[in-house]
Amino acid sequence: MSRLSLTRPHPPKFPEHPLEEHEHRVARARRLMEIEGLDALVVSRNVNVYYLSGTRFFAVFFQNTPAIVPQSMVVITKDADVYGQRFGPFDSDDVGYDTTCNASFEHFDSELELASILSDYGIGAGMRVGIEWGPDSATGINPVKFLELRRRLEGDLGVELVDSTALMRRLVSIKSPLEIERTARAVSASARALNRVMEEVELGMTATELSHRIMRYQLEEGAESSYLAEVMGEGDGSSQLFSTMPVDTPVEPGWVHFDISAVVGRYHSDVNRGLFLGRGPTRLESEAYAVRRGVNDLLDTLIKPGVSIDAVVREATDWVEATGFRIGALGGAPFVGHSLGMEFYIGPNIIPRAKQPALAGIGPDDDILFEEGMVFAFECSIEHPSGVRLPFFNVEDNAVVTSDGVRVLSDELSRDLVVRA
Structure with a gap:
């Protein structure tokens, strides 16, 4: 597996929506996270990755990512706002830099890198991490990979994985x-x-x-x-x-x-x-x-x-x-x-x-x-x-x-x- 971490070098050139709109959405997400007692929120269904990033990455355009493409995601913590997408020979750093409003970027070739990404952003044992994965939703991540990811998050990293389906539905139900x-x-x-x-x-x-x-x-x-x-x-x-x-x-x-x-x-x-x-x-x-x-x-x-x-x-x-x-x-x-x-x-x-x-x-x-x-x-x-x-x-x-x-x-x-x- 490989991973590339980046920080924003300049404001986006082609933002899907104004920075103020992005900040409004992230702030609302953090308020709901506080109510639910979450230390981090992982968003990996394409429609919600778009909502919290505005990315124009082609794979997020689809309702479901093609099976061969690692699932893009957004990670929100109390002080970090991270956009992540596939890392490979067909991709460009400018996709994140110029079409999203997120502050940090993680490129990866496997969703399993999420465990190390969360760790690097201060998420560890005993903390609560929300992700859409309950009976009324789906993570967007390949189910077999998600089982291994869950093992690493709960077993190796020691976090408590929480179904955030209701949180995300409440978040997107109120339109700006x-x-x-x-x-x-x-x-x-x-x-x-x-x-x-x-x-x-x-x-x-x-x-x-x-x-x-x-x-x-x-x-x-x-x-x-x-x-x-x-x-x-x-x-x-x-x-x-x-x-x-x-x-x-x-x-x-x-x-x-x-x-x-x-x-x-x-x-x-x-x-x-x-x-x-x-x-x-x-x-x-x-x-x-x-x-x-x-x-x-x-x-x-x-x-x-x-x-x-x-x-x-x-x-x-x-x-x-x-x-x-x-x-x-x-x-x-x-x-x-x-x-x-x-x-x-x-x-x-x-x-x-x-x-x-x-x-x-x-x-x-x-x-x-x-x-x-x-x-x-x-x-x-x-x-x-x-x-x-x-x-x-x-x-x-x-x-x-x-x-x-x-x-x-x-x-x-x-x-x-x-x-x-």
Whole structure:
């Protein structure tokens, strides 16, 4: 094994975000470390390495590092801020120097070097080191290598390894103004693309053709990349292919909707709208759509800082049931929406706290509370107790929690029912 230690010789030339943003994130990480009694935090999932470094290293671009590439990582201690990546003939010191805001750098050819890196930064016997490695997450490190690394950290170095999954989720759940601005740009690109394709869709067009248009339109409307362009045709003669990549089949008369995501600075949108094409809705379908739209209107008024997520789920569930319908369940519990950022569903989500135990305890009595800066997608299905099949009326909006409520980021999209018979 080999390792190269470096210190910053000059400010970064191509920082992904300003130094003030990096310092803000590191300071928040250290505050959470203090609460959890951690002496060091090791971040080795690519998305979080990016969050705490901004690196443009190609291997961190992927959600999962290729197996042959050692996992990049960030190490935060009480007084050190270290970025580490692969050391080899294809790499340059300038990747760290010029694209990250970290103060120190460790290049290595094996993740097992982490034991000596921590030791050199003052971490030793009896100290507590956090790393994402619990049942609800993953380290990013090859599992077989991680077993050996854990043996060296706990056995040779004598540290206590602590699952920091909840800490990291709390850290990234509160978005800075810069993160909110990037998310808003992604949402706007998706909204404008969706409005364009909704005007153009016709019977006989294929899902693949429409998907390609959405991807192109998202780029034209300001996205850096198009992450998702699902075309869900629930027409009267269609296969019900939810959550699949588009297939080359024509859109049939009935309900067709588009679930799309754009990316700006690694931050995602996640919006959905649809329309009745070739026929109008039945009475029951119209009623169900009105209820689904009403859920979003209700969430606009219920969500505020300090309000518990459980309370909002209960009120939304009760309101829908009073109309004669019910909210669809996921994992045995009502699913009203999910978190949004560099990842989907990382939490907290708008579901009962019992279904997201890694985040319980953010508020009093183990409640999970809405906080200013959290970003959500309002997403739920509406069902009829009779079991009659209804289209998935996913009026999916994206919203950020403000100081006194929510700001809907996807307000360029109408919530009204669209019919083109």
